Amino acid sequence: MTSLSAENICIRYGGKTLWQVDRLVLPASRLIHLQGANGSGKTTLMKVLSGLLKPDSGKVSVGLNALKVGDGRVCYLHQHPYLFDVTVQENLRLVLDSQRLTKKENAVRLEEAMSWAGLTELACQSARTLSGGQRQALAMARAWLCRPAFWLLDEPTASLDTEATLRFSDLVKQILDEGAGVLLTAHQSGPLSALCHESWVLKEGRLHGK
Ligand SMILES: Nc1ncnc2c1ncn2[C@@H]1O[C@H](COP(=O)(O)OP(=O)(O)OP(=O)(O)O)[C@@H](O)[C@H]1O
Numbered sequence: 001m002t003s004l005s006a007e008n009i010c011i012r013y014g015g016k017t018l019w020q021v022d023r024l025v026l027p028a029s030r031l032i033h034l035q036g037a038n039g040s041g042k043t044t045l046m047k048v049l050s051g052l053l054k055p056d057s058g059k060v061s062v063g064l065n066a067l068k069v070g071d072g073r074v075c076y077l078h079q080h081p082y083l084f085d086v087t088v089q090e091n092l093r094l095v096l097d098s099q100r101l102t103k104k105e106n107a108v109r110l111e112e113a114m115s116w117a118g119l120t121e122l123a124c125q126s127a128r129t130l131s132g133g134q135r136q137a138l139a140m141a142r143a144w145l146c147r148p149a150f151w152l153l154d155e156p157t158a159s160l161d162t163e164a165t166l167r168f169s170d171l172v173k174q175i176l177d178e179g180a181g182v183l184l185t186a187h188q189s190g191p192l193s194a195l196c197h198e199s200w201v202l203k204e205g206r207l208h209g210k
Pocket residue numbers: 013014018036037038039040041042043044045
């Protein structure tokens with residue numbers, strides 16, 4: 001099965017090395033909890049693994065191929081996802097529009113994604129008016145339309161209450177069951193910790209436990 005891997009990656013800011021990772025592998029169907037103190041470089045690592053940030057050295061691969069930015073195989077989700085100022089269904093439709101589907105397929109995929117994320121009743125609500133948990137669900141549904149093989153979830157539950165965190169955990173469980181690999185940062189992992197297969201810790205510029 002395909003994995004997301006990196007070799008000899010390193011990030012330097014202002015002449016100082018933030019971290020250096022000789023090798024890491026995120027396998028399919030695994031949830032890895034990425035831990036580390038504030039400022040240890042977790043977000044930076046996720047940005048490198050998703051291709052949003054180019055490392056100062058090293059390479060990131062999906063399976064045997066170099067990571068290709070924009071091909072949708074790796075998805076990075078921020079704690080405060082950016083949503084367009086339109087309705088829930090229009091936010092999803094914007095993704096579907098790039099997929100060259102028939103009108104019918106488009107409608108089916110849209111319904112499917114809203115139902116998957118529990119958003120059906122909010123279809124016509126403006127994304128601007130959604131709660132934190134609903135915003136995360138919409139961001140997940142939008143990403144799910146592209147079926148990424150790897151999800152990098154950066155503090156997704158930081159501002160969610162227990163109920164919303166449980167709903168979010170359900171979505172994570174489903175993407176794991178569908179075969180995706182997930183890397184998660186969460187200072188309080190709560191119910192998500194029950195899904196974690198292992199932990200990596202970024203400390204003093206090194207990644208431990210991988
Ligand atoms: N573009 C940049 N230029 C200089 N320094 C940066 C840049 N981006 C990030 N940093 C620094 O790199 C360090 C790691 O930041 P990062 O956001 O990756 O940490 P983190 O482990 O995710 O922290 P937190 O747990 O607080 O979210 C911080 O000290 C940050 O200020």
